[in-house]
Amino acid sequence: MFLVFPQFDGRCGTLGAQFFFSMNTINTYTTFLFTAILASILFLTGCSSDDSTNNALPTPHFTLVTTLSNAEHTLPIYTESGTLKTGYNAMFFQIKTTEGELLQPTEITWKPTMQMQHMAHGCPASEITLANSSSAYHQGYLVFQMASNDSEFWSLTITYTVNGTNYTASGTIVVEQSPTRTVNTFIGSDNTRYVAAMAQPTAPRIGTNVMETVLYRMESMHQFTPVADYRFLVDPRMPSMGNHSSPSNTPLTSQTPGWYAGQLNLTMTGYWKINLQLLNAADEPLYGNAITAETPSSSLYFEVSW
Amino acid sequence: MKNWILWWTLWVSATLLSHAQPHPDPVWDSIPSIQLEEVRISASRHSKEEHKKPLGSIDQHLQSLEAVQMIRRGNYAWEPQLNGLSPDRAVVTLDGMRLYGACTDKMDPITSYVETPNLAKAKVHNGPSSAGGASIAGSLDLERTSLDFDANRWNGQVQAGYETNAQQLLYGAGLHYSNPTYAAEIQFTQRQAGNYHAGNREEISHSQFHKTNVAATLGARWKPNQEWKADLIYDRAVDVGYPALPMDVSLAEAVITSLQYKRTFASNSVWESKVYYNSIFHQMDDSDRPDVPIRMDMPGWSHTAGAYSKWKSQRGSHRWELHWTGHFNYAKAEMTMFGTSPTDVDMYMLTWPGVNTYYTDVFTTDQIRLTNRVRLNLSVGLASHTNYIASQIGYESNQIFAPNLERTKSRILKRASSSVDVHAGDWKLTSGIGYGERAPSVSEGYGFYLYNSYDRFDYIGNPDLPEERAWQVHSAISHQGNGWHARLKAQVYFLQDYMIGRIHPEFSAMTIGAAGVKKYEALAWAHQLQLNGELGYQFNAHWHMHTQWVYSLGKAKEIGNLPSIQPLTGRLLAAYHANKWKVQLDVEGATDQPKVNAALGEAPLKGYVLAGGSVMRSWTWRTEQKLTTQLGIENAFDQRYTTFADWNRLPQMGRNVYVQIMVNW
Numbered sequence: 001m002f003l004v005f006p007q008f009d010g011r012c013g014t015l016g017a018q019f020f021f022s023m024n025t026i027n028t029y030t031t032f033l034f035t036a037i038l039a040s041i042l043f044l045t046g047c048s049s050d051d052s053t054n055n056a057l058p059t060p061h062f063t064l065v066t067t068l069s070n071a072e073h074t075l076p077i078y079t080e081s082g083t084l085k086t087g088y089n090a091m092f093f094q095i096k097t098t099e100g101e102l103l104q105p106t107e108i109t110w111k112p113t114m115q116m117q118h119m120a121h122g123c124p125a126s127e128i129t130l131a132n133s134s135s136a137y138h139q140g141y142l143v144f145q146m147a148s149n150d151s152e153f154w155s156l157t158i159t160y161t162v163n164g165t166n167y168t169a170s171g172t173i174v175v176e177q178s179p180t181r182t183v184n185t186f187i188g189s190d191n192t193r194y195v196a197a198m199a200q201p202t203a204p205r206i207g208t209n210v211m212e213t214v215l216y217r218m219e220s221m222h223q224f225t226p227v228a229d230y231r232f233l234v235d236p237r238m239p240s241m242g243n244h245s246s247p248s249n250t251p252l253t254s255q256t257p258g259w260y261a262g263q264l265n266l267t268m269t270g271y272w273k274i275n276l277q278l279l280n281a282a283d284e285p286l287y288g289n290a291i292t293a294e295t296p297s298s299s300l301y302f303e304v305s306w
Numbered sequence: 307m308k309n310w311i312l313w314w315t316l317w318v319s320a321t322l323l324s325h326a327q328p329h330p331d332p333v334w335d336s337i338p339s340i341q342l343e344e345v346r347i348s349a350s351r352h353s354k355e356e357h358k359k360p361l362g363s364i365d366q367h368l369q370s371l372e373a374v375q376m377i378r379r380g381n382y383a384w385e386p387q388l389n390g391l392s393p394d395r396a397v398v399t400l401d402g403m404r405l406y407g408a409c410t411d412k413m414d415p416i417t418s419y420v421e422t423p424n425l426a427k428a429k430v431h432n433g434p435s436s437a438g439g440a441s442i443a444g445s446l447d448l449e450r451t452s453l454d455f456d457a458n459r460w461n462g463q464v465q466a467g468y469e470t471n472a473q474q475l476l477y478g479a480g481l482h483y484s485n486p487t488y489a490a491e492i493q494f495t496q497r498q499a500g501n502y503h504a505g506n507r508e509e510i511s512h513s514q515f516h517k518t519n520v521a522a523t524l525g526a527r528w529k530p531n532q533e534w535k536a537d538l539i540y541d542r543a544v545d546v547g548y549p550a551l552p553m554d555v556s557l558a559e560a561v562i563t564s565l566q567y568k569r570t571f572a573s574n575s576v577w578e579s580k581v582y583y584n585s586i587f588h589q590m591d592d593s594d595r596p597d598v599p600i601r602m603d604m605p606g607w608s609h610t611a612g613a614y615s616k617w618k619s620q621r622g623s624h625r626w627e628l629h630w631t632g633h634f635n636y637a638k639a640e641m642t643m644f645g646t647s648p649t650d651v652d653m654y655m656l657t658w659p660g661v662n663t664y665y666t667d668v669f670t671t672d673q674i675r676l677t678n679r680v681r682l683n684l685s686v687g688l689a690s691h692t693n694y695i696a697s698q699i700g701y702e703s704n705q706i707f708a709p710n711l712e713r714t715k716s717r718i719l720k721r722a723s724s725s726v727d728v729h730a731g732d733w734k735l736t737s738g739i740g741y742g743e744r745a746p747s748v749s750e751g752y753g754f755y756l757y758n759s760y761d762r763f764d765y766i767g768n769p770d771l772p773e774e775r776a777w778q779v780h781s782a783i784s785h786q787g788n789g790w791h792a793r794l795k796a797q798v799y800f801l802q803d804y805m806i807g808r809i810h811p812e813f814s815a816m817t818i819g820a821a822g823v824k825k826y827e828a829l830a831w832a833h834q835l836q837l838n839g840e841l842g843y844q845f846n847a848h849w850h851m852h853t854q855w856v857y858s859l860g861k862a863k864e865i866g867n868l869p870s871i872q873p874l875t876g877r878l879l880a881a882y883h884a885n886k887w888k889v890q891l892d893v894e895g896a897t898d899q900p901k902v903n904a905a906l907g908e909a910p911l912k913g914y915v916l917a918g919g920s921v922m923r924s925w926t927w928r929t930e931q932k933l934t935t936q937l938g939i940e941n942a943f944d945q946r947y948t949t950f951a952d953w954n955r956l957p958q959m960g961r962n963v964y965v966q967i968m969v970n971w
Contacts, residue, residue: 206655207702208709240645241600241653242818247706265706267755267816270643270653305651 062092068158068169073097075158075169080202084154084175086144087182088197088214092137095160102136105160105167112142112173113222116152124195124216124224124258143197143214145185147177180303185218188278188286193218194227196278198302199259204266211264211274213252213302226258229281234262235291235298236274243296252276271305273297344429345371347422348451359920359938361467361476361966363497364417364425364448372838372854373430373444375872379953380548381472381502382515383418383558387951388443389432389797390834390858390872394747394805395442395774401450401537402580402614403564404439404665406635408588408606409555410657410749410756413548417448419541419560419586421495421519423465423480426451432797433778434742435723437616437629437669440689442744442776442801453489453525453535454482461930464969471962472513474499489525494518501547504957505946512547512554512594535566547594550953551759553604556591560584575619583611599818600646606639606658612665623675629687632666637748638697657756659700661748664692669721679729683738686722691745693769695752703754707766707813707825715751717773719743725780737781743773750805750826757817758807760954761824761907764815765807768826776801789845795838804832804862832862853878859901869906872950873899873913888922899950909955914947916940936966 063082068075077093084091095103108128113120124143131139148154157170183197200212213232216224232252237243246267252260266272275298277288288300347367348360359366365384369376376384377393388396397404398416405416429447431438438445454461460483467476478495498516501509518541525535539562546555564582571577590604612633619626639658645651669687676682694714695701705711725738746767749756753767777800784793807824815822835858842852855876860868877894895915902908920938944961952958 205702206699207705238653240650241643241816244816244818245814247813247823248709267703267706268641268643268653268655269651271645271651 065091066171066173068093068156068171070167070169073103073167073169077156077173084142084144084173085178085182086147086175087178088141088143088199090139090141090199092131092139093158094136094138095162103162104130104133104136105162108138108158108160110140110142110156110158111222112144112154112156114144114146114152114154120221122222122224124197124214124226126258141199141214143183143195143216144175145183145195146175148173148175180305182302184300184302186287186300188280189284190280190286194278194287195224196232196276196300198274200261201264201304204272204304204306206266206268209264209266211252211262213260213276214258215260215278216258228257229254230260230286231279231283232260232262233277233279233288233290234264234274235276236264236266236272236304237291237297238268238270238272239296240271243291245291266304269306271303274302274304276300276302342429342431343371343373344427346427347425348427359936359964359966360934360968361422361465361936364420364422364428367422368417368428368446371428371430372840372856373432374446375870375951377412377870377951377953378949378956378958379413379550380515380546380956381499381510381513381959382517382543382546382548383413383415385412385415386417386446387870388430388446389799390836390860390868390870391443391799392870394750395744397436397438397441397445399438399445399447400562401564402437402447402616402631403562403582403584404610404612404631404633404635405560405562405584405586406608406610406637406663406748408586408608408637408639409558409590410604410606410639410753411551411553411590413546413551413555413590414558414586414588418543418558419562420448420539421478421493421497421517421521421541423463423478423493423495424450424519424521424539433723433738433740433780434776435669435685435687435721435740437627437671437687439631439665439667440687440691440719440721440742440744442742442774442799450523450537451491453484453491453523455484455486455489455525455527455533457482457484457489458486459484462971465967467964467966469499469962469964471959472499472502476966478519487527489527490523492520492522494520503960505941505944505960507944507960508946508957510549510957513549515543515546517541517543517546531570533566533568535564535568537564537566538562550956552595552598552757553590553592553602554594555589556593557587557589559588560586573619573621575617577615577617579613579615581613583609585609601644603642603644604639604657606637608635608637610635625673625675627669627671629669630667631669633663634665635663636696637661637663638700655754656697656700656703657754658748659695659704659752659754660697661700661752662692662694662696663748664690664694666690681727681729683725683727684723687720689719689721690716691719692716693745693748693751700752700754704752704767704769708769711769715769717745719745719773723778732786734784734786735782738779740778740780741776742778743775745773746771746805746826753826755816755823757820758824758907761905762819762821763807763809763824764817764820764822766810766813766823766825771805771826772803772828774801774803774805774828784840790841790843792842793838793840797836799834801832801834801862802830803828804830806862806865829863829865832860832868834858834860834868848882848884849880850883851878851880865903865905867901867903869903869908870950871899871901873897873901873911886924886926889919890921891917891919893917896949907954911948911950911955914945916945916947917942931971932969934966934968934970937964939963 062078065077074096075093112123126140128140131137154175155172159168185195195216201209215227217227234249246265250263252262278286289295289298368374373388374386378384387393407414426449432444436445463480476497480493482491501513521539523537527533541560543558562584566580568578586608588606592598614631616629638660641657643653667689671685674682721742723740728735751767751769756765780797782795808827810825813823837857839855844850857874858872860871873896875896879892881890897913899911918940922936924934926932940962948955948957
């Protein structure tokens with residue numbers, strides 16, 4: 001299962017340039033001395049190679065959210081921000097004995113449930129895989145469609161097997177409302193319920209961003225299956241600036257079942273509405289609108305603001 | 307590349323070898339080249355010559371040069387262009403120093419960072435091969451006033467002027483001290499105006515400006531014939547309006563410093579070296595505009611450091627110059643847009659992505675006196691021009707349009723020219739050919755959504771533009787008669803890979819209300835023709851008359867007419883000189899201009915005729931003390947008119963009466 005971790009923001013090669021050229025005060029002839037003789041210069045721009053792979057877990061970037069436990073084990077759960085929000089959440093947890101020994105059980109499954117006033121439902125959940133064998137981090141993601149509130153709450157049950165014995169650990173988890181819209185639940189034109197959530201970019205930049213989205217079909221209250229071979233058309237707009245777009249965005253195409261990736265170009269910071277249209281495997285439109293003068297936004301969209 | 311180095315080395319060697327056979331001949335200036343043109347700006351301390359409007363702005367002085375047209379976006383910071391070709395195709399230098407503006411919208415040509423008293427003269431060299439640098443149309447050099455070591459005393463100057471149309475007030479003072487070893491000069495000038503009025507008393511809002519300029523020079527002559535000079539100019543303009551543009555300027559500030567060494571040898575050869583640094587900050591501001599689609603702050607920075615060395619030598623029948631220059635420039639511009647409600651997030655982008663320019667240039671020119679009547683002028687230059695995108699954000703922004711964007715781009719730019727001047731009795735003929743190449747400017751190569759308010763398109767830079775190349779062919783003939791002189795000159799530029807924005811319908815505009823996006827591309831060919839005519843007649847010792855005309859044509863592949871083509875424009879002047887008096891009347895006009903480019907936002911122009919006059923009187927007492935006054939009127943009949951060089955057809959000034967006083971001691 002392919003998972004993407006938050007990316008490093010490479011600033012390496014440009015540090016020298018930033019020192020050299022950050023000028024808000026009057027400079028001296030030292031800059032001249034370096035440069036007046038030069039005919040051409042090649043600056044090192046090579047940033048360190050991408051550190052985010054499936055196995056490296058930069059622990060300072062992960063903060064404890066909560067700990068589930070049972071009589072024998074504790075399960076600390078981590079995310080990058082230390083909170084769980086509506087939408088896509090990449091989560092990591094360890095299974096430890098009360099003495100602190102790390103376990104690598106087999107057959108780990110998890111079941112998120114939202115307990116509402118009159119009914120309960122689940123949410124899209126990925127498989128759980130071992131991220132790092134040396135520090136025994138298990139990873140997966142959950143997509144929460146709504147936040148917890150006073151009367152309705154989310155709980156998480158993790159089931160695993162150690163030496164032939166089954167264990168479960170449960171607990172309530174708090175899901176906060178994300179300030180930007182990163183999840184959509186909708187009924188497509190095929191009368192099927194879908195959940196789509198934006199996994200990347202979490203740290204948007206001016207320029208080309210990798211955009212990743214997960215798409216699940218709701219089979220029943222507690223069963224969500226990843227959808228393969230569909231396609232998202234992408235049209236990012238800035239509503240406060242005449243609804244202008246950006247050039248050369250690419251559609252999000254199916255990578256592995258449920259996982260879609262494409263290119264999102266953002267020309268400036270600010271608030272962007274990423275309008276989407278969902279097409280099925282036969283390229284038939286299921287949900288979402290194309291942007292025209294009469295239709296400034298799509299019913300299917302994510303928000304990015306920084 | 308190797309061929310060019312070889313060619314240049316051979317040329318230099320040949321020149322050096324030829325010095326071995328001297329030809330005795332002292333008179334050089336009897337055949338001035340028609341490729342060069344100059345205008346005096348500040349009367350020197352000892353000069354008897356006064357100008358019609360000596361305290362007029364630099365822009366007004368430059369406009370009197372035949373080769374220069376001034377693009378106006380307001381009543382301040384007109385942008386000079388040479389020979390009908392856009393300003394990116396010419397090089398403007400200040401005393402040999404390169405400065406780069408800090409504004410993406412061209413509101414700060416470097417001529418806007420100096421004041422009239424700073425300069426002695428402005429010189430134009432037409433054609434692609436000049437000492438100023440790699441260019442197409444030519445180079446314009448603004449020469450600073452020089453220190454006078456031999457005066458051996460204190461000199462001072464106070465000046466003041468007032469103009470009625472925009473209530474423009476000018477005042478300033480200067481002090482100069484010299485003794486045989488040291489000389490120093492300090493000047494201060496303040497120039498400010500309110501809104502100006504076009505013909506029929508129509509007030510042009512947002513056309514005010516306030517400008518302060520301080521310049522200081524310190525010179526030392528510790529050994530005879532060796533001169534050191536340290537120079538500083540500080541220029542600051544605040545609250546400047548640009549009525550033809552959607553934004554104004556809250557601050558435009560420049561610090562220009564240099565250190566120069568000059569040595570004159572017994573053979574009259576001169577060695578001059580200079581090291582310099584200038585720093586410009588420019589802040590665009592729309593807070594005075596009541597109705598904008600979105601508020602924005604647009605600051606820009608430009609820092610340039612450079613040096614040059616030049617050697618001028620004269621031996622026998624050769625007058626030879628060798629120049630080396632190098633400079634580094636960093637240019638960055640940002641845009642922050644503010645949403646309408648308090649919860650809106652600010653929107654930030656880089657319009658110039660923090661681009662470094664590294665430039666090195668070697669140039670040599672030789673004027674060879676073949677006979678008493680014939681002179682051959684040759685020049686050749688080679689430059690290396692490299693751009694590097696210093697800002698990571700800037701690099702990633704531009705990558706959106708150019709996924710394979712190279713962070714560094716290097717170019718080699720060649721130039722050469724040859725011309726012949728013939729002096730045959732009362733006739734002078736000159737003819738020549740030149741070739742040059744230029745690199746794209748920061749905006750043409752790396753601009754990111756730069757809005758052009760003339761054609762209403764957002765412009766995107768193209769770093770892969772090939773070098774623009776041009777051949778220039780020129781010819782001029784002049785005749786000196788009995789009390790009269792006449793001259794006819796023709797210049798044609800054949801350009802290849804002409805850089806211009808072309809519409810890309812697949813990109814959506816960013817600026818609210820823009821018509822779309824254009825990206826800079828290269829057109830296979832463009833050509834530009836300029837014809838100049840001049841006739842002067844001296845009636846007697848006091849009266850003379852002078853008339854000059856210019857006609858221009860320009861076309862390019864696919865787009866038809868080039869933008870901003872000057873129609874047939876002419877000027878007629880009648881002047882009376884006496885010992886202390888000078889009276890002048892002038893009439894100027896232009897025909898209609900139907901040759902416009904509608905796709906670039908131009909509408910056809912109507913012709914106009916204007917009349918004006920001036921009276922000058924000076925008083926001298928005790929040899930060094932002089933009081934000069936000028937009183938003049940421009941556009942006496944308050945005509946409402948606009949020219950080919952007025953951005954968005956901004957109307958020119960209506961009737962303006964001016965008075966100027968200068969006291970020298």
